[in-house]
Amino acid sequence: MDPSCELHTDVLLKPSGGAAGGVCWRDGVVTGLEASPGKSVPCIVPAFVDPHVHLILGARHAQRADFSNCRSREEFSRCLDMAHRDQPEGWLIGGGWDAGRLGLTPDRSWLESVGDRPCVLWSRDIHVAVVNDAVLSQLDVSPIQGGCFHRDASGQLSGRLEEAAAWHRLNPMIPEPSxxxxxxxxxxxxxxxxxxxxxxxxxxxxxxxxxxxxxxxxxxxxxxxxxxxxxxxxxxxxxxxxxxxxxxxxxxxxxxxxxxxxxxxxxxxxxxxxxxxxxxxxxxxxxxxxxxxxxxxxxxxxxxxxxxxxxxxxxxxxxxxxxxxxxxxxxxxxxxxxxxxxxxxxxxxxxx
Missing domain, CATH: 3.20.20.140 (Metal-dependent hydrolases)
Structure with missing residues (x-):
């Protein structure tokens, strides 16, 4: 785009609504909202609009341990140990892990290093949670419509909760910020x-x-x-x-x-x-x-x-x-x- 430019549109979106108008800028800085008729575009918005976020949930996760860059169990364990050391009190909550990136899906055995402290680690898409024994011992793990409490080959609970099992059984247990x-x-x-x-x-x-x-x-x-x-x-x-x-x-x-x-x-x-x-x-x-x-x-x-x-x-x-x-x-x-x-x-x- 030119270092200075004027654009005109029939729909200029502002807090007061959308109407005809224009935008002038120079060197990447908006200098005015009145442009002479010239090059026209269908619509001008002041910035990007992200139509699908979970603002409060995302803001919480920005303050928690992030496992999104972990590419192996070893990296996962190092990230968990660091979080356990840096946030020593209360429930340890984090997320962002990706089974595709890790090469396999975490289970409760991956969380043993935090001991008896309740630990919940959410997947990147927030539709699966892995919890440790301290959380499993408090959970109602009876069958639930729309969800699954995963079990391993021996029939033991793996600590992986999918969909409604995580949303409707686990979530109400987790302490929320004020x-x-x-x-x-x-x-x-x-x-x-x-x-x-x-x-x-x-x-x-x-x-x-x-x-x-x-x-x-x-x-x-x-x-x-x-x-x-x-x-x-x-x-x-x-x-x-x-x-x-x-x-x-x-x-x-x-x-x-x-x-x-x-x-x-x-x-x-x-x-x-x-x-x-x-x-x-x-x-x-x-x-x-x-x-x-x-x-x-x-x-x-x-x-x-x-x-x-x-x-x-x-x-x-x-x-x-x-x-x-x-x-x-x-x-x-x-x-x-x-x-x-x-x-x-x-x-x-x-x-x-």
Whole structure:
């Protein structure tokens, strides 16, 4: 791009909304928002918008031990020992490990060096957790719909929890930071986003966290919130009224999970994996057969139904539900595997 330039557009997005306008800059610095008619582009935004983050969760993980660069069990163990030494009190929580990068999946034996201290290490996609014996001894490990407590070849619990086993059994046990601490973590992560040119995010959050941490807005960041809670458990109307007081906050949707992830091998596919692994399974409203009615209810609140769907069977199920509910502009998140026959069915929908 030229060191100095003027661009004109019919849609210049600013906090006050979108309207015709222009941008002038010189040497990478914006010098004005009024450009003479000239070169025109469809839309100008002030910075990158990341439409899919988990802001509070990500801010917490930025303060925790990071295993994302570990490429072997030895590197994993060194990272764990360092975290155990640097954060000696309370639960040891970290994440970011990737079974593909490690070459195998961690189990509870990898965590023995922390002793009797409860330890939880999340996978990179946050759909699998590995826990030690101190956590397993407190867990209800009876079968759970939509999840799995993995067992080894001898039938013993391996310490690996998948999907609902991690979300609905493990998560309620883990001590949460106080709202003031979460708020501080969020404020600390804003400069990291700015350094990457991100000034706005679409964040997936639980209602209780939005109420306690985000309702006053976050300086330097535009927030579009999609709620992770089941719709019958929240009062979207009152939250929207609170958001209306802040120009940088908007409540945009509610979310459901149709399946898991590729990394966890829990994405719901319509054919088996090439190595013979199972086809994954449906989750949440999709598993219950209530996705279409849920989507209708969300739309009746003037919100977007947003559904996580990675595997081809999950994507097809979401599109089926949107058609049944008469929704022509729903949000399909990820859509990493899609059957050819389903591609035309995305017309009008958002895919992120």
């Amino acid at each position: 709202p003031s601490t979460d708020r501080l973590f969020v404020e600390h992560v804003v400069p990291l986003l700015h350094a990457r040119g991100i000034l706005a995010v679409g964040s997936m959050e639980y209602f209780r966290h939005v109420k306690s941490v985000l309702t006053q807005g976050v300086p330097g960041l535009d927030l579009s919130i999609t709620l992770l809670d089941r719709s019958e458990e929240v009062d979207a109307t009152s939250l929207r009224e609170e958001f209306a007081q802040h120009v940088h906050l908007v409540l945009s949707g509610m979310k459901s999970f149709a399946d898991g992830t590729l990394g966890a091998r829990t994405a719901w596919m319509d054919t088996p994996w090439a190595d013979g692994a199972p086809k994954g399974w449906p989750l949440d409203h999709t598993a219950e057969g209530t996705l279409a009615s849920w989507a209708s209810q969300v739309r009746s609140e003037a919100l977007d139904p947003a559904v996580h769907a990675i595997g081809s069977a999950a994507v097809a199920a979401v599109l089926d539900a949107f058609e049944t509910a008469g929704i022509d502009s729903g949000r399909v998140e990820h859509a990493e595997f899609v059957r050819d026959v389903d591609l035309p069915r995305f017309k009008g929908h958002w895919c992120s």
